[in-house]
Amino acid sequence: MDKQGVVTAQLTGQSLHIEGSLTKDSAANLFVRYRRKGTPKFQSLDVNGISQIDTSGIAFLEWILENSEGEPEVLYEECPDETKKLLEEFLIHPPAAAPVNLPGSPSFFEKLGEELTNGVAEAGRLAVLTAEIFFWSVVGIFKSAQRRKNSVLEQCWVIGVQSLPLVALLSIILGVILALQSAIQLKAFGANVYVANLMAISMVSEMGPMMTAIMIAGRSGSAIASELATMKVSEEIEALQVMGIDPIRYVVVPKFIAITLTIPLLVAFSIYLGIGGGMLVGASSLDIAPEIFIARASSAVGVTDIIKSLTKSVFFGWVIVVIGSHFGFSVSGGAEEVGRATTMAVVYSIITVIVLDALFSLTVLI
């Protein structure tokens, strides 16, 4: 094949002559030339001089005919047989075009209405999903039918135990940073020893539950969303439904139960290590003996604070599972959508956790 095919186009009187090899390698140049200076006026298109053509060349001829005025005649009788055949198949007697119903572009109000209805529909789906998850989880406590065997234990392991190293590391670091930063301020007032109170209150009521929830949203929320999305894309969800299995009961409920059981434990662990990190800083650079630190810390928080904190964390866990499942189930289409759903799930889980935490903080005012 002649890759460097040369093609020339010349306007003689009312006739446009195209000669040479008009293929995907040469058609682009002619196209660019004519688009820049405008298509000429001609009454006949003489392609008898074309030695070689392919469907891209024909697409060019079609374009130039569409953009010319009137209906020019195409002269092709002297072309080589193969060229003639292609021209007849695609240009002279093209295959019947199926009617295409292109919707007009919607107006501003149509778009607004569509966005609104979509939003309401999505909120509705989220509410139904939440209700179903809660319903089946409560039922699931008494009836383990339609659940994979040991799936709750397995999920406790994945969501809870496997998150321990991450939660431990970040909680200690958080505790050390908090203690160091607050000590600098408190030292100015000679109130070093209040670092213990501050650590206990901040870890128990805010940092422990919220940071753990953010870590779990990143780790387990994304896993839930991507698992469900992949199952949806590869038609596994449909396969479950066909087999008469409720995908929510089968896939989501074990995770929901597992997160309900494990997240308070993880939060308690995080609080413990966070305060421990603060105690290390206190002992090493603030002259606060560990016994004193522990005594002050435990006097600063009461049992109700701890119960509040752990209860809050359970709500955070629920948010993570519900939002992860919602975005996982809402996927349609291909592999790209799985990534998008996962990202959306993590982003929305974290936002919701923080907003929910703010609402819980408001209860202090009551």
Next chain:
Amino acid sequence: MQPIIRVDNLYAAFGEKQVLKGISLKILPETVTAIIGPSGCGKTTLLKHLLGLYTPLSGQVVVAGTDLSTASEEELRELRTRIGMLFQNNALMGSNTILENAAVPLEQHSNLPPELIRLNIQRKLELLGIGGSIDSRPAELSGGMQKRAALSRAIAMDPELLFCDEPTSGLDPITSKRLDALIASLRDKLNMTVIIVSHDVASIGRLADHIIFLDQGQIAFEGSFDEALLSTHPVVADFFSDRRNENNSATS
């Protein structure tokens, strides 16, 4: 006539297992050749050698004038712009429209502007009878329509050679028949050489000018469909037994 594909004494193995044992064949331009045989006979391995995805252990594979055993990466790339492949599971990208899917080869291997690419793809889709689906996504189409969309991508570059891996698998007999007719018309209209790997005896009978029957890594039979029906080779005879019985009962 010069063959467009020539394979000489091709051997292939995976570890200890010999898959192809001295295959030699010639495929003439503008014909439809079917490579058939029982599962595990080496069809896919042979196909991957013809596509230059595997390097021969020994022997020679010449496709459209390029010797694949000595070809450089550059030569292989150039050759692949002249080859179209229809995958068994279509391999369409789910998040792109049919136009975006089919335009990939033209966008990558030519400097055609988007307007001309669209016109070109639109014509091909109309030729395949799905002109109205150019802006749909694969998931919105039926199995047969997806197959045709995949075919439009395979022929986007007007390839000299079109490879089809199980083109009719998963399609109903009527859709299969229409797809076969389309492949035959593509050969006539775009002067393509078509190589099909298939199990579908009915489809092979309709479409193939030439049959290559592989069994245990060797060519057990080569010839026309009618000759295949008369073959005395035990595996070939078994493969075509249903069809042969049908023909017999029809003539008696």
